[in-house]
Amino acid sequence: MTLAEEILSKKVGKKVKAGDVVEIDIDLAMTHDGTTPLSAKAFKQITDKVWDNKKIVIVFDHNVPANTLKAANMQKITREFIKEQNIINHYLDGEGVCHQVLPENGHIQPNMVIAGGDSHTCTYGAFGAFATGFGATDMGNIYATGKTWLKVPKTIRINVNGENDKITGKDIILKICKEVGRSGATYMALEYGGEAIKKLSMDERMVLSNMAIEMGGKVGLIEADETTYNYLRNVGISEEKILELKKNQITIDENNIDNDNYYKIINIDITDMEEQVACPHHPDNVKNISEVKGAPINQVFIGSCTNGRLNDLRIASKYLKGKKVHNDVRLIVIPASKSIFKQALKEGLIDIFVDAGALICTPGCGPCLGAHQGVLGDGEVCLATTNRNFKGRMGNTTAEIYLSSPAIAAKSAIKGYITNE
Numbered sequence: 001m002t003l004a005e006e007i008l009s010k011k012v013g014k015k016v017k018a019g020d021v022v023e024i025d026i027d028l029a030m031t032h033d034g035t036t037p038l039s040a041k042a043f044k045q046i047t048d049k050v051w052d053n054k055k056i057v058i059v060f061d062h063n064v065p066a067n068t069l070k071a072a073n074m075q076k077i078t079r080e081f082i083k084e085q086n087i088i089n090h091y092l093d094g095e096g097v098c099h100q101v102l103p104e105n106g107h108i109q110p111n112m113v114i115a116g117g118d119s120h121t122c123t124y125g126a127f128g129a130f131a132t133g134f135g136a137t138d139m140g141n142i143y144a145t146g147k148t149w150l151k152v153p154k155t156i157r158i159n160v161n162g163e164n165d166k167i168t169g170k171d172i173i174l175k176i177c178k179e180v181g182r183s184g185a186t187y188m189a190l191e192y193g194g195e196a197i198k199k200l201s202m203d204e205r206m207v208l209s210n211m212a213i214e215m216g217g218k219v220g221l222i223e224a225d226e227t228t229y230n231y232l233r234n235v236g237i238s239e240e241k242i243l244e245l246k247k248n249q250i251t252i253d254e255n256n257i258d259n260d261n262y263y264k265i266i267n268i269d270i271t272d273m274e275e276q277v278a279c280p281h282h283p284d285n286v287k288n289i290s291e292v293k294g295a296p297i298n299q300v301f302i303g304s305c306t307n308g309r310l311n312d313l314r315i316a317s318k319y320l321k322g323k324k325v326h327n328d329v330r331l332i333v334i335p336a337s338k339s340i341f342k343q344a345l346k347e348g349l350i351d352i353f354v355d356a357g358a359l360i361c362t363p364g365c366g367p368c369l370g371a372h373q374g375v376l377g378d379g380e381v382c383l384a385t386t387n388r389n390f391k392g393r394m395g396n397t398t399a400e401i402y403l404s405s406p407a408i409a410a411k412s413a414i415k416g417y418i419t420n421e
């Protein structure tokens with residue numbers, strides 16, 4: 001069986017395989033300031049009390065602090081919903097991006113089934129959780145009943161092997177996006193494995209799972225291991241719980257993979273791989289750094305639910321230390337959460353960014369989706385550590401967005417053009 005089939009089988013208490021339709025109990029449901037109002041509206045058409053106020057998490061991240069009347073009123077509705085339904089797990093202004101706030105507060109654990117009113121809910125697949133995005137009508141229904149139905153997805157297995165110091169999780173996922181293509185994994189599970197994945201930290205693994213949706217993926221799964229359990233320990237999960245999770249550990253025997261279980265198997269060797277950059281206007285339009293080196297840029301954004309984590313800020317600060325951002329470039333740095341912000345302050349990383357000339361904004365989505373902060377001017381070019389570079393994504397349809405790792409972003413901010421030097 002595949003990881004997706006194993007998790008869902010465990011959950012429904014019988015063997016299920018790709019193509020089966022299952023009704024499933026949701027372990028955790030999440031919406032944010034952008035998706036709570038419509039979900040709440042759909043919910044209210046069904047009932048007036050959520051199925052379990054402890055299994056719902058609401059995060060303010062997409063437009064915080066509100067910059068328009070519309071955003072302010074959406075947040076007002078969201079606050080009212082939190083109060084009225086007594087949603088205990090809420091993370092308000094400046095707590096950070098949902099896909100960082102949930103893992104770092106211990107909400108995500110292996111084998112859970114998680115529904116999120118956000119397409120990058122697949123991020124939690126890095127913990128071996130079956131986590132996927134839903135629209136507001138479905139979220140409203142889940143808030144009312146705690147249940148949904150889904151078709152067990154087929155799986156594309158991706159084995160990543162080899163060693164290469166300059167390659168980060170972002171380079172690996174961009175390479176995968178190129179191989180699979182923008183709709184190559186539509187309604188499928190991506191299952192990442194191999195030696196190179198095992199060596200990645202949770203911060204890096206989340207980058208891979210985060211971008212599963214950019215290929216149409218339903219989930220982006222990585223099996224839990226000691227790295228996962230250590231992360232859980234650090235965010236306060238008890239030893240007793242970890243022991244229980246280990247007992248229920250799902251393992252794919254990598255030396256004995258049954259091809260028949262998979263729709264497709266892709267093997268990637270990173271040994272001789274160059275750093276990867278996604279070019280305008282899609283995350284699968286990926287090139288080797290040597291092919292795009294020298295392209296001038298006007299803005300660099302280091303942040304988001306893809307690459308705004310502590311590991312990312314540490315890497316970026318290494319290159320920015322004692323340097324100045326190029327005159328033609330604005331550098332925006334946004335820690336993905338308040339706790340990352342505080343740790344970055346402690347480690348002196350924020351000082352390094354500020355001294356280099358960077359703007360630091362409130363933890364949240366920031367310029368990622370073009371709702372506020374860092375909107376691009378006509379024809380401007382941005383290099384971002386985010387996950388999407390669609391036309392108009394940062395608020396201007398004439399602008400261009402490239403995507404890269406934080407290392408490339410930091411180096412390029414100094415030079416004023418895309419570079420790995």
Ligand SMILES: CC(C)[C@H](C(=O)O)[C@@H](O)C(=O)O
Nearest residue numbers: 034035062117118119120369
């Ligand atoms: C606003 C929200 C619904 C959206 C999503 O679902 O992904 C956003 O987070 C994005 O990244 O485009």
Ligand code: SF4
Nearest residue numbers: 120304305365368369
């Ligand atoms: S950081 Fe970007 S991709 Fe992530 S949830 Fe926010 S808007 Fe969506």
